[in-house]
Amino acid sequence: MTAASETGRFLIIDDHPLFREALHSAVQMAYPDVDTVEARSIAEALDLLAGATSFDLALLDLSMPDVHGFDGLLQLRTRHPRLPVVIVSGHEDAKIISEALSYGAAGFIPKSARKDDLAAAIRSVMDGAIYVPQNYQPQPADADRTDRADMVQRLSKLTPQQLRVLQMLRQGMLNKQIAYELQVGETTVKAHVSEILRKLNVYSRTQAVIEVAKLDNADLFREQAGF
Known part of the structure; x- marks a missing residue:
């Protein structure tokens, strides 16, 4: 995916339909021409990633029904190390954010963020930055x-x-x-x-x-x- 074309494909991994819709809306605000594909579990996401179609970004909820803790992120990072994975979570504890980043997450976006902030965060990651909430304080x-x-x-x-x-x-x-x-x-x-x-x-x-x-x-x- 290039900044000039702003086309590509994003994978939304969340078991809650309302949050999937919210993320889809934020992606469309940031990149109107991007296709979004949804997965309701890590297993479904891995099946999609194993297909012929490549993805430019994955937006992942930490609390998925078929994994525990950071295992979903770890599976994505080990099997698809070139895929940027952004955590979109209701948990905003600094320790959780730090751990997610240490496991290779490309960013951490709170679910409480407004749609325009979500869109800005997605653009930031696609531009190569590591996005974290403004009030995030790195662990010592x-x-x-x-x-x-x-x-x-x-x-x-x-x-x-x-x-x-x-x-x-x-x-x-x-x-x-x-x-x-x-x-x-x-x-x-x-x-x-x-x-x-x-x-x-x-x-x-x-x-x-x-x-x-x-x-x-x-x-x-x-x-x-x-x-």
């Missing part, structure tokens, strides 16, 4: 360092085999592929994944991959896991 850097230190400590609890499995998860490998590489059964791989999630204190393999990627410790993994 010390908090980020503490979170990273905590994750490093959790990683130290993983066994060498669990580190190998985690590295393979980062490569996008499925349980069956991991089992083949390690010459173990899929049940064993599933047990390793469960232990990895428990030790890292995350609720999905997708979140584990994203959290670890923020540490940029690929070399450490290869050294510890024997790659």
Whole structure:
């Protein structure tokens, strides 16, 4: 999508029809010639994204029925890293906004925003900016360092085999592929994944991959896991 043509396709992901309509209206105000496609779940959104038609932007509600917390954003970011994803949420807590941005969100727009503000925010993101509410105060850097230190400590609890499995998860490998590489059964791989999630204190393999990627410790993994 180019600024000159202002044509393209946006994906609206929200389970509430009134909010989908509100976002559609805001998009039309910002880009009258843009097509909007709606998804009522993350699964439906992923099916649409897997199709032949490409999208220029996704507008995502955090509270979706088929995912928990940030898992919807994480799935979109890991499977479609080039797609800008903007969170449009009723939650406006600074910590939630900071976490969304740390997971790669291209912006965070409160659902309480007026339609013209929504339209301006969408234009801002399409122009390459990271949009946040005017009253947003970034979290202190010390908090980020503490979170990273905590994750490093959790990683130290993983066994060498669990580190190998985690590295393979980062490569996008499925349980069956991991089992083949390690010459173990899929049940064993599933047990390793469960232990990895428990030790890292995350609720999905997708979140584990994203959290670890923020540490940029690929070399450490290869050294510890024997790659």
